[in-house]
Amino acid sequence: MEYHKPGSFEEATELANKNAGIIRFLAGGTDVLVQLRSDIITPDVLIDMKYINGVKDIIENDDEWQIGVAVSGAEMSEHEKLAQEWPGIIEAMDLIGSTQVQGRATLAGNLCNGSPAADSVPSLIAAAAQVSITGPKGVRKINVEDVPIGPGKTSLKKGEVLSAIHLPKRTNNQGDAYLRFIPRTEMDIAVVGCAVSLEIKNEIIIKARVSLGAVAPTALLLENAAEKIIGSKLENKALEHLAEEASKACNPINDKRGTIEFRTHVAGVLAKRTAKIAYDRARENK
Amino acid sequence: MALDNQKNREFKIVGTRPDRPDGLDKVTGRAKFGADAYATGMLHAAILRSPHAHAKIIRISTEKAEKLPGVKAIVTREDFSKKVTGENWNVLENVMAGDTALYDGHAIAAVAATSSLIARDALKLMEVEYEILPHVTDVDKAMGKSAPVIRAGASDKSVPEGLHPNVVRYHESGHGDLSAGFEAADLVIEDTFKTEATHQGYIEPHACLAQLGGDGKGELWCCTQGHFHVQKTCAALLDIETSALRVTASEIGGGFGGKTAIFIEPVALALSRKTNRPVKLVMNRSEVFRATGPTSSTSMDIKIGMKKDGTITAGSGVFRLQGGAFPGAPMEFTAMCAFAPYNLENVKQIGYDVLSNRPKQAAYRAPGSPMAAFAVESIIDELCNRLELDPIEVRLKNASREGTKASFGPKWDRIGLVECLEAAKQHPHYSAPLKKGQGRGVSSGFWFNHGGETAVTLALSEDGTAALSVGTPDIGGSRASMCQMAAEELGISYDKVRTTIADTATLGYNEVSHGSRVTYASGLATIKAARDAVKKLCARAAKKWNIDEEAVIWEDGFAKPSGPNAGDFEPIPLAKLTKSMGRTGGPIVGHFEATPEGAGVSFATHIVDAEVDQETGRAHVVRYTVVQDAGKAIHPSYVEGQYQGGAAQGIGWALNEEYIYGEDGRLQNTGFLDYRIPVASDLPMIDTVIIEVANPGHPYGVRGVGETSICPPLAAIANAVSNAAGVRLKELPMSPVRILEAIKNKT
Numbered sequence A: 001m002e003y004h005k006p007g008s009f010e011e012a013t014e015l016a017n018k019n020a021g022i023i024r025f026l027a028g029g030t031d032v033l034v035q036l037r038s039d040i041i042t043p044d045v046l047i048d049m050k051y052i053n054g055v056k057d058i059i060e061n062d063d064e065w066q067i068g069v070a071v072s073g074a075e076m077s078e079h080e081k082l083a084q085e086w087p088g089i090i091e092a093m094d095l096i097g098s099t100q101v102q103g104r105a106t107l108a109g110n111l112c113n114g115s116p117a118a119d120s121v122p123s124l125i126a127a128a129a130q131v132s133i134t135g136p137k138g139v140r141k142i143n144v145e146d147v148p149i150g151p152g153k154t155s156l157k158k159g160e161v162l163s164a165i166h167l168p169k170r171t172n173n174q175g176d177a178y179l180r181f182i183p184r185t186e187m188d189i190a191v192v193g194c195a196v197s198l199e200i201k202n203e204i205i206i207k208a209r210v211s212l213g214a215v216a217p218t219a220l221l222l223e224n225a226a227e228k229i230i231g232s233k234l235e236n237k238a239l240e241h242l243a244e245e246a247s248k249a250c251n252p253i254n255d256k257r258g259t260i261e262f263r264t265h266v267a268g269v270l271a272k273r274t275a276k277i278a279y280d281r282a283r284e285n286k
Numbered sequence B: 001m002a003l004d005n006q007k008n009r010e011f012k013i014v015g016t017r018p019d020r021p022d023g024l025d026k027v028t029g030r031a032k033f034g035a036d037a038y039a040t041g042m043l044h045a046a047i048l049r050s051p052h053a054h055a056k057i058i059r060i061s062t063e064k065a066e067k068l069p070g071v072k073a074i075v076t077r078e079d080f081s082k083k084v085t086g087e088n089w090n091v092l093e094n095v096m097a098g099d100t101a102l103y104d105g106h107a108i109a110a111v112a113a114t115s116s117l118i119a120r121d122a123l124k125l126m127e128v129e130y131e132i133l134p135h136v137t138d139v140d141k142a143m144g145k146s147a148p149v150i151r152a153g154a155s156d157k158s159v160p161e162g163l164h165p166n167v168v169r170y171h172e173s174g175h176g177d178l179s180a181g182f183e184a185a186d187l188v189i190e191d192t193f194k195t196e197a198t199h200q201g202y203i204e205p206h207a208c209l210a211q212l213g214g215d216g217k218g219e220l221w222c223c224t225q226g227h228f229h230v231q232k233t234c235a236a237l238l239d240i241e242t243s244a245l246r247v248t249a250s251e252i253g254g255g256f257g258g259k260t261a262i263f264i265e266p267v268a269l270a271l272s273r274k275t276n277r278p279v280k281l282v283m284n285r286s287e288v289f290r291a292t293g294p295t296s297s298t299s300m301d302i303k304i305g306m307k308k309d310g311t312i313t314a315g316s317g318v319f320r321l322q323g324g325a326f327p328g329a330p331m332e333f334t335a336m337c338a339f340a341p342y343n344l345e346n347v348k349q350i351g352y353d354v355l356s357n358r359p360k361q362a363a364y365r366a367p368g369s370p371m372a373a374f375a376v377e378s379i380i381d382e383l384c385n386r387l388e389l390d391p392i393e394v395r396l397k398n399a400s401r402e403g404t405k406a407s408f409g410p411k412w413d414r415i416g417l418v419e420c421l422e423a424a425k426q427h428p429h430y431s432a433p434l435k436k437g438q439g440r441g442v443s444s445g446f447w448f449n450h451g452g453e454t455a456v457t458l459a460l461s462e463d464g465t466a467a468l469s470v471g472t473p474d475i476g477g478s479r480a481s482m483c484q485m486a487a488e489e490l491g492i493s494y495d496k497v498r499t500t501i502a503d504t505a506t507l508g509y510n511e512v513s514h515g516s517r518v519t520y521a522s523g524l525a526t527i528k529a530a531r532d533a534v535k536k537l538c539a540r541a542a543k544k545w546n547i548d549e550e551a552v553i554w555e556d557g558f559a560k561p562s563g564p565n566a567g568d569f570e571p572i573p574l575a576k577l578t579k580s581m582g583r584t585g586g587p588i589v590g591h592f593e594a595t596p597e598g599a600g601v602s603f604a605t606h607i608v609d610a611e612v613d614q615e616t617g618r619a620h621v622v623r624y625t626v627v628q629d630a631g632k633a634i635h636p637s638y639v640e641g642q643y644q645g646g647a648a649q650g651i652g653w654a655l656n657e658e659y660i661y662g663e664d665g666r667l668q669n670t671g672f673l674d675y676r677i678p679v680a681s682d683l684p685m686i687d688t689v690i691i692e693v694a695n696p697g698h699p700y701g702v703r704g705v706g707e708t709s710i711c712p713p714l715a716a717i718a719n720a721v722s723n724a725a726g727v728r729l730k731e732l733p734m735s736p737v738r739i740l741e742a743i744k745n746k747t
């Protein structure tokens, strides 16, 4: 196994491009090292991303937040302004693992590991987040929902690496939230995850994005479900329609963590509960 | 060995709560657990395991692995004794497969190498040719006509004719006339219950360091609940003499019964013999799940009749347990514990021990009993609901008491069930109002407890301190209790006694730390050994005073003349007698060796409040109270710890823990991520009430407490959840998926 410590994304790209075999990037390592130790994936080349300039920074620009690819969950939670603007993303990130895991786990790793149940991914999709990808042909920017393409698979091509995560800046009257269903109270994998981000005007929802995790091969952006609450004050009827659409969008599997029926039903329940929290946050956020 | 007749004895140390003697070592990391041993020239071992649930082993090719630099030896079944029979044969068959892999994770071969990474790489180079056979993992299917025969001819004589060969043992007990009993009832309920296998979930994986020379002499360090048992079994499996192998028990990171079984020690010894080097073998968590003993899974039919006034007129139960591919599922315990809390005129229980393609079940706290309570107490709860009766009143009305006939035959000695029920009834928890969405459940539970072979030595030192050697590994704070009992008898302070878990070369045979026997049996032996030492101390004083030995008594750490007739002498303290012992007759050592048989049974009653999310089926325990008879609590904090531990493990078992097998017969959740033991935030504070109804079979009245605490939880939680959900849950675990399904099917 080879281990590399590139000093720039260009160098990382070059290493990834020229090497054959199984390549893994090392951010927090909470997926990579666990998979390695349990003989699930033994990489031939490990490219450590933590020594590239700026990867540990959270930068606030006029129109966006830029989050480095080695920023840990704990660092995000402790960033007061970010936590205030995007409570849904922070609470999703904060659900990952334990205090120890929080000190290492990153958004980039959570997204690129490609798990359909990754907690932060629905919250990023609901937030309309984007990512920068650096590759042999330069840098491109895509929506988060276009990164995962199946369990353990992303749309990143050979030699491409994630180089930043971009979140829109928050205006007033907006709120987001994330809820997941697990059988225990913590240290578990989402059986269903749901994120909602919305904006209101005079108590009426004028924009909304709804995303579900763990109910399909990738996290889903539910445009139909969002439409059911746009124009509403989140009355019971709107909530019921939201739940229905959320359940309808599910394409889950039966596995040790839940059945198709269960996941489909709980997706609707969570959609309602999450939307209510996001709505309340938007109302408080004047 | 009966209860002391020391009226109004006031204990000075027993019943207090001193710090545990092993506490500092544990919190500073100084304590040495199984994997903490190292030896010069040590090799590391790894085990190759079957990926199939059931397969013939056609050929094992090790050539490639042997050529890997660093690999020193490979062993297979060929490297073990060919002479073993009976249960030893079963153990060997489980430790290393013979011609058939019997379950996913069954050991096929093992390798020793200069590093554990090399050993793991070597496993990948071994090639095994299998012929896959049909498999079965479900207990009901394993008894069915079309089930594959796992081992022909394994059934013993107890099995009635006409049953599938996978049924290897059969049990029947009870008395009275069932049909007359059911006839007399106002309401009869009959139903089927199922529980999935659960693992003890101890935090420390199995680990050992073995050395075995060509001369047949060996040393073994391992984490176990019973090193004498390990010694005896390993000697048989390796065909060496028992006394030639010295076994030392490490500190133990949990056992709960699961470390009474043997998995890796014979393998490490065989590799050591082959390489002439020390060999260390440490399991990973996935191996622990796949290849060490979980509980049995069960399928149970229960029928109970009740009168309108709450009198139970009859009860019957059929208990089917699979215990993996080996005989030994504890179905007779399940059967015998099922109705034990009830004084029934008409009762019958039947048990089946069934083979399946799963790992060999091992003991887990009161093996077999919790499942029985789940089934029986669920029906009692349902009867109470439908007849609108108070569940504790009904349990009191029908309670087993001293002199009543137990459901499995004998007459009860003095027992504390009624006291537990009365205390539960009066506990503020029982009358506290419930919030919307919550339900309350109660259950009783029973365990036999056990005595067993026991030997201890208590050596006095010149400075007046005492070194107590016991042979029962400390799995729950027992060293503290032993120090307390020895100090109480000797009349010295708690910290003047040091208790050591002695190795197999130091003491006579000690049965494993199981059956909640340690504080009872090793405790009794400690008291007797201390009294033996006291007798010797008194003799020294008598010699000095030149009076009869009988004329000397021992009081608060002093030898004293027994009365005015004995003479007027200044009392001599222990430390003074020991200071001169070299000159007055030599070292003073107290002994006790016996198989005490007066382990008092123990009953408990638990009260549980649970909350159910009607939309997602998620259940959460919000309040929990344990009431249990301890006979006499030597160290109340560790008694409470056992009570809370039983409840905590019960919550896991009831709500989320389960062995999940795929269609292919492979275990799907071989880690703590998907084998969901409760995390701290899943548990409420667990309230405890210690009842003390003295056990007539122990000098202080001690009853074992470690196992009874896990008997009522499954039922008490199921009753609480069922009452909260508004529908009876009949299958464990009560995962959100199951609860939601039950709620949906309610109407």
Ligand SMILES: Cc1cc2nc3c(=O)[nH]c(=O)nc-3n(C[C@H](O)[C@H](O)[C@H](O)COP(=O)(O)OP(=O)(O)OC[C@H]3O[C@@H](n4cnc5c(N)ncnc54)[C@H](O)[C@@H]3O)c2cc1C
Pocket: A023, A024, A025, A026, A027, A028, A029, A030, A031, A032, A033, A034, A049, A069, A095, A096, A097, A098, A101, A104, A105, A106, A107, A108, A109, A110, A111, A112, A113, A117, A118, A119, A120, A156, A160, A161, A162, A163, A187, A188, A189, A190
């Ligand atoms: C105990 C425990 C509990 C956990 N609980 C949860 C949970 O509750 N919810 C949850 O969603 N996850 C959980 N996880 C999984 C894991 O912690 C998260 O997925 C985490 O966010 C991964 O981040 P990381 O930085 O550690 O990723 P790493 O392990 O470093 O990398 C993960 C993947 O991302 C790729 N990668 C990393 N950086 C880049 C990059 N810049 N460009 C391209 N690819 C990249 C790597 O090649 C690898 O495939 C848990 C893990 C553990 C060990």
